[in-house]
Amino acid sequence: MMSDRGCTHLDAIESIKQPQRRECEECVKIGAYWVHLRTCQTCGVTLCCDSSPNHHATKHARASGHPVIASAQPAERWLYCYPDDAFAEY
Numbered sequence: 001m002m003s004d005r006g007c008t009h010l011d012a013i014e015s016i017k018q019p020q021r022r023e024c025e026e027c028v029k030i031g032a033y034w035v036h037l038r039t040c041q042t043c044g045v046t047l048c049c050d051s052s053p054n055h056h057a058t059k060h061a062r063a064s065g066h067p068v069i070a071s072a073q074p075a076e077r078w079l080y081c082y083p084d085d086a087f088a089e090y
Contacts, residue, residue, distance in 0.1 A: 025047060
């Protein structure tokens with residue numbers, strides 16, 4: 001995987017983790033809703049995006065140190081690195 005900005009986190013991704021289910025695991029626990037979903041490329045958890053009220057994917061990245069997410073939306077094929085604020089399409 002090559003990023004256009006030279007991000008080592010994105011460059012380290014060898015295969016894309018796909019969502020196991022199309023729901024935010026944390027929103028389900030609290031009965032909240034989400035807008036879009038993102039899948040952590042370190043542990044595979046699928047959580048809600050920053051357009052969602054609870055920002056679970058970003059909270060997970062900050063708490064865990066897991067740097068890269070992939071869009072879990074069916075028609076989207078991109079990765080995002082939080083530390084480097086870098087995108088890559090795949």
